[in-house]
Amino acid sequence: MNATHIEPATALAELKETKPDKVTLVVLSGDMDRVMAALIIATGAAAMGMQVTMFFTFWGLNAIRKENVSSSPKDWLRRAFGWLNKGGASRLPLSRFHFGGLGTTMMKKVMKDNRMPGIPELMETAKDLDVKMIACTTTLGLMGISKDTLIDGIDQLAGVSTYLNEARHGSVNLFI
Amino acid sequence: MQADVKLDTLGYFCPMPIILTSKKIKELVPGQVLEVISDDEGIKKDMPAWCETTGHAMVGMEEEGAADKKVYKAYVKKA
Numbered sequence: 001m002n003a004t005h006i007e008p009a010t011a012l013a014e015l016k017e018t019k020p021d022k023v024t025l026v027v028l029s030g031d032m033d034r035v036m037a038a039l040i041i042a043t044g045a046a047a048m049g050m051q052v053t054m055f056f057t058f059w060g061l062n063a064i065r066k067e068n069v070s071s072s073p074k075d076w077l078r079r080a081f082g083w084l085n086k087g088g089a090s091r092l093p094l095s096r097f098h099f100g101g102l103g104t105t106m107m108k109k110v111m112k113d114n115r116m117p118g119i120p121e122l123m124e125t126a127k128d129l130d131v132k133m134i135a136c137t138t139t140l141g142l143m144g145i146s147k148d149t150l151i152d153g154i155d156q157l158a159g160v161s162t163y164l165n166e167a168r169h170g171s172v173n174l175f176i
Numbered sequence: 177m178q179a180d181v182k183l184d185t186l187g188y189f190c191p192m193p194i195i196l197t198s199k200k201i202k203e204l205v206p207g208q209v210l211e212v213i214s215d216d217e218g219i220k221k222d223m224p225a226w227c228e229t230t231g232h233a234m235v236g237m238e239e240e241g242a243a244d245k246k247v248y249k250a251y252v253k254k255a
Contacts, residue, residue, distance in 0.1 A: 044195070048230055049229060050229070129195070
Protein backbone atom coordinates (compact mmCIF):
# COMPACT_ATOMS: atom_id res chain seq x y z
CA MET A 1 0.00 0.00 0.00
CA ASN A 2 1.22 3.43 -0.84
CA ALA A 3 1.09 5.83 2.09
CA THR A 4 1.18 9.46 1.15
CA HIS A 5 3.67 11.35 3.18
CA ILE A 6 2.68 14.91 3.91
CA GLU A 7 5.26 17.40 5.01
CA PRO A 8 3.62 19.12 8.02
CA ALA A 9 5.01 22.55 7.18
CA THR A 10 3.68 22.50 3.62
CA ALA A 11 0.32 21.17 4.70
CA LEU A 12 -0.03 23.97 7.25
CA ALA A 13 1.04 26.55 4.71
CA GLU A 14 -1.69 25.40 2.34
CA LEU A 15 -4.22 25.53 5.13
CA LYS A 16 -3.28 29.13 5.78
CA GLU A 17 -3.60 29.83 2.09
CA THR A 18 -7.11 28.44 1.87
CA LYS A 19 -8.38 29.69 5.22
CA PRO A 20 -7.12 33.20 5.75
CA ASP A 21 -8.45 35.55 8.40
CA LYS A 22 -11.77 36.89 7.38
CA VAL A 23 -13.28 40.33 7.93
CA THR A 24 -16.88 41.29 7.29
CA LEU A 25 -18.32 44.79 7.41
CA VAL A 26 -21.98 45.73 7.34
CA VAL A 27 -22.19 49.25 5.93
CA LEU A 28 -25.58 50.66 6.91
CA SER A 29 -24.55 54.28 7.02
CA GLY A 30 -24.26 56.48 3.96
CA ASP A 31 -22.30 59.17 5.81
CA MET A 32 -18.99 60.01 4.22
CA ASP A 33 -17.00 59.73 7.45
CA ARG A 34 -18.47 56.36 8.38
CA VAL A 35 -18.11 54.89 4.89
CA MET A 36 -14.54 56.21 4.87
CA ALA A 37 -13.79 54.40 8.15
CA ALA A 38 -15.33 51.21 6.74
CA LEU A 39 -13.24 51.45 3.56
CA ILE A 40 -10.03 52.18 5.46
CA ILE A 41 -10.58 49.07 7.58
CA ALA A 42 -11.50 47.05 4.49
CA THR A 43 -8.48 48.12 2.42
CA GLY A 44 -6.15 47.84 5.42
CA ALA A 45 -7.36 44.31 6.16
CA ALA A 46 -7.03 43.31 2.50
CA ALA A 47 -3.47 44.68 2.49
CA MET A 48 -2.78 42.47 5.50
CA GLY A 49 -3.79 39.46 3.46
CA MET A 50 -7.21 39.08 5.04
CA GLN A 51 -10.28 38.16 3.06
CA VAL A 52 -12.77 41.03 3.23
CA THR A 53 -16.50 41.19 2.55
CA MET A 54 -18.49 44.43 2.65
CA PHE A 55 -22.25 44.13 2.90
CA PHE A 56 -24.03 47.34 1.87
CA THR A 57 -27.52 47.99 3.13
CA PHE A 58 -29.91 50.95 3.60
CA TRP A 59 -28.08 54.29 3.32
CA GLY A 60 -24.81 52.43 2.78
CA LEU A 61 -26.14 51.52 -0.69
CA ASN A 62 -25.60 55.16 -1.70
CA ALA A 63 -21.85 54.47 -1.66
CA ILE A 64 -22.19 51.86 -4.41
CA ARG A 65 -24.69 53.72 -6.61
CA LYS A 66 -23.70 55.31 -9.90
CA GLU A 67 -23.78 59.06 -9.93
CA ASN A 68 -26.51 61.01 -11.69
CA VAL A 69 -28.38 57.86 -12.59
CA SER A 70 -31.84 57.41 -11.16
CA SER A 71 -33.93 54.32 -10.88
CA SER A 72 -37.56 54.86 -11.79
CA PRO A 73 -39.70 52.92 -9.37
CA LYS A 74 -43.32 52.62 -10.47
CA ASP A 75 -44.95 53.98 -7.33
CA TRP A 76 -44.75 57.73 -6.69
CA LEU A 77 -43.66 57.35 -3.04
CA ARG A 78 -40.44 55.59 -3.88
CA ARG A 79 -39.92 57.86 -6.86
CA ALA A 80 -40.14 60.89 -4.55
CA PHE A 81 -37.81 59.14 -2.15
CA GLY A 82 -35.34 58.65 -5.00
CA TRP A 83 -35.32 62.39 -5.75
CA LEU A 84 -34.37 63.10 -2.15
CA ASN A 85 -31.93 60.25 -1.67
CA LYS A 86 -29.18 60.79 -4.23
CA GLY A 87 -26.44 58.23 -4.58
CA GLY A 88 -22.80 58.22 -5.61
CA ALA A 89 -19.49 57.69 -3.84
CA SER A 90 -18.39 61.30 -4.21
CA ARG A 91 -21.70 62.73 -3.01
CA LEU A 92 -21.93 61.26 0.48
CA PRO A 93 -22.50 63.87 3.21
CA LEU A 94 -20.59 64.15 6.47
CA SER A 95 -22.46 62.85 9.51
CA ARG A 96 -21.77 66.17 11.24
CA PHE A 97 -21.02 69.66 9.90
CA HIS A 98 -22.45 68.91 6.46
CA PHE A 99 -24.02 72.41 6.41
CA GLY A 100 -25.95 71.84 3.22
CA GLY A 101 -22.81 70.64 1.47
CA LEU A 102 -20.44 73.44 2.50
CA GLY A 103 -18.85 71.55 5.40
CA THR A 104 -18.40 68.40 3.32
CA THR A 105 -16.83 70.36 0.45
CA MET A 106 -14.39 71.95 2.87
CA MET A 107 -13.52 68.59 4.40
CA LYS A 108 -12.88 67.15 0.93
CA LYS A 109 -10.57 70.07 0.15
CA VAL A 110 -8.56 69.48 3.34
CA MET A 111 -8.36 65.77 2.49
CA LYS A 112 -7.21 66.48 -1.06
CA ASP A 113 -4.60 69.02 0.09
CA ASN A 114 -3.24 66.39 2.47
CA ARG A 115 -3.24 63.66 -0.18
CA MET A 116 -5.81 61.66 1.74
CA PRO A 117 -7.82 59.36 -0.51
CA GLY A 118 -11.53 60.16 -0.79
CA ILE A 119 -14.40 57.67 -1.01
CA PRO A 120 -14.12 57.13 -4.81
CA GLU A 121 -10.36 56.47 -4.56
CA LEU A 122 -10.82 54.14 -1.57
CA MET A 123 -13.53 52.25 -3.46
CA GLU A 124 -11.14 51.77 -6.38
CA THR A 125 -8.40 50.58 -4.00
CA ALA A 126 -10.83 48.18 -2.32
CA LYS A 127 -11.80 46.64 -5.66
CA ASP A 128 -8.17 46.50 -6.66
CA LEU A 129 -7.42 44.51 -3.49
CA ASP A 130 -10.30 42.09 -4.20
CA VAL A 131 -12.60 43.27 -1.42
CA LYS A 132 -15.88 41.45 -2.00
CA MET A 133 -18.90 43.76 -2.21
CA ILE A 134 -22.45 42.62 -1.62
CA ALA A 135 -25.59 44.71 -2.04
CA CYS A 136 -28.62 43.89 0.10
CA THR A 137 -31.60 43.01 -2.09
CA THR A 138 -34.25 43.79 0.52
CA THR A 139 -33.20 47.39 1.01
CA LEU A 140 -32.57 47.83 -2.73
CA GLY A 141 -36.24 46.99 -3.19
CA LEU A 142 -37.39 49.03 -0.23
CA MET A 143 -35.60 52.13 -1.41
CA GLY A 144 -36.55 51.63 -5.04
CA ILE A 145 -32.98 51.30 -6.28
CA SER A 146 -32.67 49.13 -9.38
CA LYS A 147 -29.59 46.96 -9.69
CA ASP A 148 -28.52 48.47 -13.00
CA THR A 149 -27.93 51.78 -11.19
CA LEU A 150 -25.28 50.20 -8.97
CA ILE A 151 -21.61 50.62 -9.86
CA ASP A 152 -19.76 47.87 -11.73
CA GLY A 153 -17.90 45.32 -9.67
CA ILE A 154 -20.59 44.45 -7.14
CA ASP A 155 -19.98 40.76 -6.60
CA GLN A 156 -23.37 39.68 -5.31
CA LEU A 157 -26.91 40.76 -4.63
CA ALA A 158 -27.89 38.88 -1.52
CA GLY A 159 -29.54 38.79 1.87
CA VAL A 160 -28.98 38.07 5.52
CA SER A 161 -28.04 34.40 5.15
CA THR A 162 -25.23 35.22 2.78
CA TYR A 163 -23.95 37.79 5.24
CA LEU A 164 -24.18 35.40 8.21
CA ASN A 165 -22.55 32.62 6.27
CA GLU A 166 -19.58 34.93 5.70
CA ALA A 167 -19.61 36.42 9.21
CA ARG A 168 -19.65 32.95 10.79
CA HIS A 169 -16.12 32.46 9.49
CA GLY A 170 -15.05 36.00 10.27
CA SER A 171 -12.61 36.91 12.99
CA VAL A 172 -13.56 40.59 12.67
CA ASN A 173 -17.20 41.49 12.00
CA LEU A 174 -18.20 45.14 12.16
CA PHE A 175 -21.44 47.06 11.80
CA ILE A 176 -20.96 50.62 10.60
CA MET B 177 20.40 49.89 7.16
CA GLN B 178 20.82 48.48 3.64
CA ALA B 179 17.70 47.87 1.57
CA ASP B 180 17.21 46.24 -1.84
CA VAL B 181 14.16 48.25 -2.80
CA LYS B 182 12.91 51.64 -1.58
CA LEU B 183 9.31 52.78 -1.35
CA ASP B 184 8.54 56.46 -0.85
CA THR B 185 5.17 57.06 0.84
CA LEU B 186 5.89 60.59 2.04
CA GLY B 187 2.74 62.67 2.38
CA TYR B 188 0.43 59.68 2.53
CA PHE B 189 -1.75 58.89 5.51
CA CYS B 190 -3.10 55.58 6.76
CA PRO B 191 -4.00 53.22 5.10
CA MET B 192 -1.96 54.17 2.01
CA PRO B 193 1.57 53.35 3.30
CA ILE B 194 0.45 49.82 4.23
CA ILE B 195 -1.45 49.32 0.98
CA LEU B 196 1.50 50.55 -1.08
CA THR B 197 3.80 48.28 0.96
CA SER B 198 1.60 45.24 0.36
CA LYS B 199 1.71 45.93 -3.39
CA LYS B 200 5.43 46.66 -3.52
CA ILE B 201 6.46 43.59 -1.50
CA LYS B 202 5.11 41.40 -4.31
CA GLU B 203 7.91 42.65 -6.57
CA LEU B 204 10.61 41.39 -4.19
CA VAL B 205 12.03 37.90 -3.90
CA PRO B 206 12.13 36.21 -0.47
CA GLY B 207 15.02 37.46 1.62
CA GLN B 208 15.15 40.90 0.02
CA VAL B 209 14.64 43.97 2.22
CA LEU B 210 12.14 46.72 1.44
CA GLU B 211 12.65 50.18 2.89
CA VAL B 212 9.40 52.08 3.42
CA ILE B 213 9.81 55.82 3.92
CA SER B 214 6.89 57.57 5.61
CA ASP B 215 6.09 60.71 7.57
CA ASP B 216 3.00 59.21 9.19
CA GLU B 217 3.82 58.44 12.81
CA GLY B 218 1.31 55.58 12.80
CA ILE B 219 3.75 53.54 10.72
CA LYS B 220 5.81 52.88 13.85
CA LYS B 221 3.07 50.58 15.15
CA ASP B 222 1.34 49.70 11.89
CA MET B 223 4.29 48.22 10.05
CA PRO B 224 5.18 45.72 12.83
CA ALA B 225 1.48 44.79 13.04
CA TRP B 226 1.30 44.31 9.27
CA CYS B 227 4.42 42.13 9.41
CA GLU B 228 3.00 40.05 12.24
CA THR B 229 -0.13 39.26 10.22
CA THR B 230 1.49 38.76 6.83
CA GLY B 231 4.53 36.81 8.06
CA HIS B 232 7.20 39.15 6.68
CA ALA B 233 10.00 40.13 9.06
CA MET B 234 10.30 43.58 10.55
CA VAL B 235 14.05 44.07 10.58
CA GLY B 236 14.41 47.71 11.54
CA MET B 237 12.83 51.10 12.12
CA GLU B 238 14.72 54.38 11.90
CA GLU B 239 13.65 57.94 12.65
CA GLU B 240 15.17 61.02 11.10
CA GLY B 241 14.63 64.76 11.28
CA ALA B 242 13.32 67.29 13.78
CA ALA B 243 10.47 66.51 16.16
CA ASP B 244 7.77 68.21 14.05
CA LYS B 245 8.95 66.88 10.70
CA LYS B 246 9.98 63.33 11.39
CA VAL B 247 10.59 60.80 8.67
CA TYR B 248 10.33 57.12 9.48
CA LYS B 249 12.13 54.34 7.67
CA ALA B 250 10.75 50.86 8.15
CA TYR B 251 12.72 47.85 6.91
CA VAL B 252 10.78 44.75 5.96
CA LYS B 253 12.37 41.48 4.91
CA LYS B 254 10.21 39.46 2.56
CA ALA B 255 9.33 35.99 3.86
